[in-house]
Amino acid sequence: MIGLIISLLVVVALIAVLVLSARGRNAPTAVGSGQEIVEAREALDRLQTGLLPAEFVERIYDRADLEYVIKSAPREVQKQFIAERKRIAIAWIERVREEIRELWNFHLRESRRHAAMSVRSEIALAFDFYSLLAACRILQLFVRIRGPYAVPGIVRGTMAAAERVCHASERSLAVLTPPASIAEDDSGARAAG
């Protein structure tokens, strides 16, 4: 019986990857042209300049606004305010997910070409990426169900996962000082922008 179960599991996995390959999920493969490299660098620049300002995030989840509206506005306005905040919070989480996905795609495009690629780093990064995506999805679900002010626990859970990435980044950056060329590129880009 175990032999049959193993056989079935193997075949199910094989069929799954065959179907995904045949569906062409990996069709938009970047071929590594000069244009692709430029676009990837631009994507990184967009991330670097920060599309998600911290003040904005603080504002979305700030209870002070809610308390003010509850105190001083009629019920209709309160409802409208909460609905609007919920919509903004969901849009923000969606934006964060998109940024993470873009970052991940860029990383995959780059890392697949490097013989010096570290398997351990890849697995650790994959775990961080997928945990972040999952955290965003859960956060989004909770905001949908319970509103933007009922999620600090989930955010803290997300933060616990974030801690690992922060520590890994600190360790990594302590060993690998950012190459001067990148810093120069960045300052050049900012000056040009």
Next chain:
Amino acid sequence: MRFLGYSIWYGGIALELAIVLRSLWTRNYLRFPIFYTYMACVLASSVTMLALDSGSSAYQKAFWYWNAVTILLGYGVLVEIMHRTLVDYPGADRFARFLALTMFVVVVGGLVISWALHYNPVKIPDWTMHVNALERDLRIVQAVFLTITLAVALHYRIELGRGLGGVTLGFGTYVGVSVISTAVGYRLGARFQPIAAELQPVAYLFALSVWLVALWQRVTDRAKPPNPQFEGDYRKIVAMTREKLREVRSRFIPLESR
């Protein structure tokens, strides 16, 4: 049923012949030499078996001989698929090798444990079925390595292209059906025999059709990614990715203090 069996057989020979002859025109045999060697052997085996009386001992011997040869060449096709898929992507290749090695360690570890405990959960006690068990195990290994290769290709968004994609789809389908056929066939015994007798040939016919369509045109080179300029680039990319990820994460920080 006999008519269906012969139809599949003759249809298979026609398709095999078409694939081999077409490759002479497209010169695709230069791109997939092991695959076309496999096809030539399968064609030779089909013709040989057709010429022999199915009840004779010569037929039995020829059947097992060709079966062994085609399974071994199947491994060659697998290696060719793996090589062609990942040849331009050393990073992805390294990851695939790591997964394959992990799988190998798991299998060897399982064998050692089963030997130490004197208990083999996948053992087939009926000695008359040992050949089937061997075929099942060999096909499972093929399926596992093919799954790893395709999973890595999917993960790293590596495009297979029409030719390689077709070879993989046809081969994968045939291997998958062979695993199911031998595993379920052993479990259900004679009840499954009539289905098993047609299932594998039908899957093979499907594989041949996919191969013919995929390899009808001349297979061209995939666009190659540029070579990494510096050996240290990977570490740079990892550091940049981590830094950017940390930046995205940091957007959550104001919420923590709540």
